[in-house]
Amino acid sequence: MAPDLLDQVDIVIPTIRSLDFLEQWRPFFEPYHLIVVQDGDPDRQVSIPDGFDCDIYNRRDIERILGEKASCISYKDSACRCFGFLMSRKRYVYTIDDDCFVAKSPDGKLIDALHHHLRNLCTPSTPFFFNTLYDPFAEGADFVRGYPFSLRIGAPTAISHGLWLNIPDYDAPTQMVKPLEKNTRYVDAVLTVPHGCLYPMCGMNMAFDREIIGPAMWFGLMGEGQPLGRYDDMFAGWCSKVVCDHLGLGVKTGLPYVWHSKASNPFVNLKKEYKGIFWQEELIPFFQGVKLSPESTTTEECYLELAQLVRENLIGIDPYFGKVADAMETWIDAWRQMANGEKIV
């Protein structure tokens, strides 16, 4: 990694378990600053393996720091990770789950996922015209014949969405019908998600440029006290892609892989996801149809406009979306205050 990026990256980990998985990541993560969001019981002791530079926040810390605005941070769902995004002061954030380990490429080499994400983020995306030979900015690649020269400058990359070997990121019904399925297919490719096209963003192994897209990386109202869980990353993925499309930013998906070790319980997952499975059939067309106004020129402005559109258009699905819209606004208030170094009130 270029040494000048060392001070520009935070690694954010939501956890209800332990941080033992960090041992395997030691050679790759030790030089970086870690932000751990400890979910669930704040009295549970979570030990940090020696040698890591780490801040750890539990629910009490979240409430102390955000006061009333803590209502926008979910409890008992991996959505709590976005508190770490709020606490970060760095340009880039890499977020990873505590059941993800170092994957190997087909030639047996350990994959430095963070390094690859940074390479994805530091090179442009190609959302406006598809390059059939994948990422033209990857090593050994280029634009194919016929690619318009006027578009070869690309667009700034806001999000690098990495994938997983072993346990696939399936919804509960798919998990139930394919309980033994493993992803063993290593595809050596990075693609730009085309402009105007949404995708199911997974929060397990994902990095983003906090300066350009951070305010749109809110992971929804999920978990305890909410009618929905496990749609946190989906919600953030829809919203952030709408904002990226409006602002001319790019999203890459593909490499790097991590090794996802643990299948969460499909029956528990079904209970959490149940409403989302129905709602997504209406939510996705809504987000696909959103047209933000030319007056929204920053991520924060786009996000506030989107909050208003959520309020106007989604309450008919369920009154819950009124609360979601309010929380989107609370999140932006908190984001602005943290960015300005003001005390949250």
Ligand SMILES: O=c1ccn([C@@H]2O[C@H](COP(=O)(O)OP(=O)(O)O[C@H]3O[C@@H](CO)[C@H](O)[C@H]3O)[C@@H](O)[C@H]2O)c(=O)[nH]1
């Ligand atoms: O209440 C909770 C539950 C979990 N966490 C932490 O969040 C991540 C992911 O949790 P988990 O490993 O249980 O879930 P998976 O099914 O493997 O992962 C996918 O589900 C997502 C959608 O919610 C998630 O982003 C996907 O990657 C772990 O680090 C847990 O410890 C939590 O903080 N609170």
